[in-house]
Amino acid sequence: MKRIALICAAILLNSVSVMAQARPLPESAIVPQEKHLSNIRQLTFEGENAEAYLSFDEKRLIFQSHNNENDCDQIYSINLDGSERNLISTGKGRTTCSYFMPDGKHILYASTHEAAAECPPPADMSNGYVWMLYPSFDIFTATADGKELKPLIKRPGYDAEATVSPKGDRIVFTSTHSGDIDLYTCNLEGGDIRQITNLPGYDGGAFFSFDGTKIVYRASRPQGKELEEYRELLAKNMIKPRNLEIYTANADGSNPVQLTNNGKANFAPFFHPDGKRVIFSSNIGDPKGRNFDLYMINTDGSGLERITHFDGFDGFPMFTRDGKTLVFCSNRNNAKPGDTNIFIADWKD
Numbered sequence: 408m409k410r411i412a413l414i415c416a417a418i419l420l421n422s423v424s425v426m427a428q429a430r431p432l433p434e435s436a437i438v439p440q441e442k443h444l445s446n447i448r449q450l451t452f453e454g455e456n457a458e459a460y461l462s463f464d465e466k467r468l469i470f471q472s473h474n475n476e477n478d479c480d481q482i483y484s485i486n487l488d489g490s491e492r493n494l495i496s497t498g499k500g501r502t503t504c505s506y507f508m509p510d511g512k513h514i515l516y517a518s519t520h521e522a523a524a525e526c527p528p529p530a531d532m533s534n535g536y537v538w539m540l541y542p543s544f545d546i547f548t549a550t551a552d553g554k555e556l557k558p559l560i561k562r563p564g565y566d567a568e569a570t571v572s573p574k575g576d577r578i579v580f581t582s583t584h585s586g587d588i589d590l591y592t593c594n595l596e597g598g599d600i601r602q603i604t605n606l607p608g609y610d611g612g613a614f615f616s617f618d619g620t621k622i623v624y625r626a627s628r629p630q631g632k633e634l635e636e637y638r639e640l641l642a643k644n645m646i647k648p649r650n651l652e653i654y655t656a657n658a659d660g661s662n663p664v665q666l667t668n669n670g671k672a673n674f675a676p677f678f679h680p681d682g683k684r685v686i687f688s689s690n691i692g693d694p695k696g697r698n699f700d701l702y703m704i705n706t707d708g709s710g711l712e713r714i715t716h717f718d719g720f721d722g723f724p725m726f727t728r729d730g731k732t733l734v735f736c737s738n739r740n741n742a743k744p745g746d747t748n749i750f751i752a753d754w755k756d
Contacts, residue, residue: 429489429751436740440716443755444733449740450489450749455480457736458723459749462507463575465727468734469495469505469514470749479526482516484551487751495553499524501541504568508595509575512551515559517567519543530645537645540565540583546597559597565644568611571595573728574619577658579603581611588646590624590660603660607634609646616678617728620658623676623685625651648672653687655706666708672696675723679703680730686714688722701735720747730754 432447450459451472457480459470466487471480482496482505496502500520507514519527522543530539544567546560560566560580565588568581577592584591585602588609593600604610606628613624627650629637640646653676656663667673669691676687686703690696692713701714701721715721719738726733733754736747 429487432740432750438716438739441714443714444752445755447750447752448489450485450487450751451492452748453742453746455745455747456483456749457747458504459485459734459736460506460570460725461727461734462511463509463573464511467507468749469507469516471503471505471516477526482514482553484514485749493552495549495551496520497553497556500543501526503544504570506570507551508548508571513548514551514553515546515548515569515571515578517544517546517569519545521545521558521561531643534640534643534645535647537640537647540588540641540644540646542583542644546580560593560600568613570614572615572619572658573617574615576619577615579613579615579622579658581613583641583644588641590622592658601659603656604663608637609648609651612674612676614677615658616682617680618682621655621678621682622658622660623653623655623678625674625676626654627651648674653685653704655685664706664708666704666706667691667711668708672699677724677726680726680728682706684710686724686726686733688724726754730756 429448429450454472454474456472459468467484469484472483473480479501482502485492497520500518502516502518505516519541527541530537542564544565546566546569547556548559549556564583566582569578571578579592582591590604590610590613591602608627608629610626613622615622650670651673653666653673654663671691673689676685683706684703688699689702690699699720699722701724703712703714717739721737723736734751736749
C-alpha cells in the first residue's frame with residue numbers, strides 16, 4: 408500500500424511538472440500570416456497574465472497576473488520554459504509594472520499595498536473606458552524572491568510604469584507628481600530624479616533602447632475640449648486611453664519624435680535591438696477598436712508593418728538582445744474567454 412501511494416505521488420509530481428512546462432502552440436492556433444513568428448510556445452495557461460519582461464541574463468520573466476475578476480494583479484516570475492512560477496509580491500493591494508534589476512538578484516514593481524491591504528476600487532466606467540492612475544501606487548524594490556521589500560519612489564501621486572535601461576544605469580517611470588502625467592528618470596537607488604517630459608497630456612509606458620541612448624513611449628497631446636476633458640478626468644485620477652501615439656526621444660527627453668499619427672490606441676512600444684525599429688501594440692486595424700495586434704515601424708515613422716493577425720489581443724512585446732526571440736502576451740489559445748497568456752516565439756526577420 409505504501410509503495411502504491413509513493414508511485415501515485417511520483418505520478419502526480421510528474422504531472423504537475425509537465426503541466427508547468429511551456430507547450431508549443433497547437434497547429435490549429437497558428438496564424439499563417441504571422442511570417443515573422445515561428446516555434447511559438449505558450450508559458451501560462453489560465454488567468455490574465457501581462458507585461459512579461461526578461462531578466463538581464465534572459466533566463467526568467469517577471470509579470471503581473473490574476474485569475475479572478477475580483478482579484479488584484481500580483482507579481483510573479485517564471486522560467487522561459489514555463490517552470491518555477493513564483494509569487495514575488497506581498498499578495499496585498501494592487502501591483503503593476505515589474506522589472507528585473509541589472510544584477511538579477513533584485514526586482515522593482517509598483518504597488519498600493521502600503522496604502523491598504525485590499526484592492527483599490529475599480530475604475531468608474533460611467534466615464535467611459537478609463538484607466539485608473541491610483542495615487543497610492545509607489546515603486547518598490549525587493550530581492551528576486553520578494554524579500555527585503557523597500558520603497559524606491561514614494562511620494563504624493565501616481566508613480567509606476569518603471570523600466571530599467573539595458574545599460575543598467577537609469578530607471579524611467581511615469582508619475583503625476585507634477586500635476587500632469589509625465590516621464591521621469593532616476594538612478595538605481597531612486598535618487599537623482601529628473602523630469603524629462605512636460606507637455607500637457609499623458610506620457611508613459613517608456614522603455615530604453617538597448618544602447619541606453621533613447622527611450623520609446625506612448626503619449627497623448629489633447630487640445631481644446633479634449634484637453635479640458637483630460638484634465639477633468641486626471642483630477643479624478645483617471646485617463647481615457649483613446650488617442651495614444653508612439654514617440655521616441657533621447658534618454659534625457661530631448662528631441663522627441665512622433666512615429667505614429669493614426670488617432671488610435673497605440674501602446675507597449677519596445678525597440679528592436681538594431682535601434683532602427685520599434686514594435687508596439689495597436690488597434691489601428693480594427694474600426695471598432697477592440698482588436699489589438701503587434702506592429703513594427705521604423706524610427707523615422709516609415710515602413711509600418713503588421714506583425715500579428717490574431718483576432719483578439721496581442722501586446723507587451725519584448726525582444727531578446729540578439730533579436731532572435733520575441734516575448735509577448737495574447738488572448739490566443741485561451742482556456743476561457745478573457746484569459747491573457749504569455750508566449751515566446753522565434754523571430755524571423
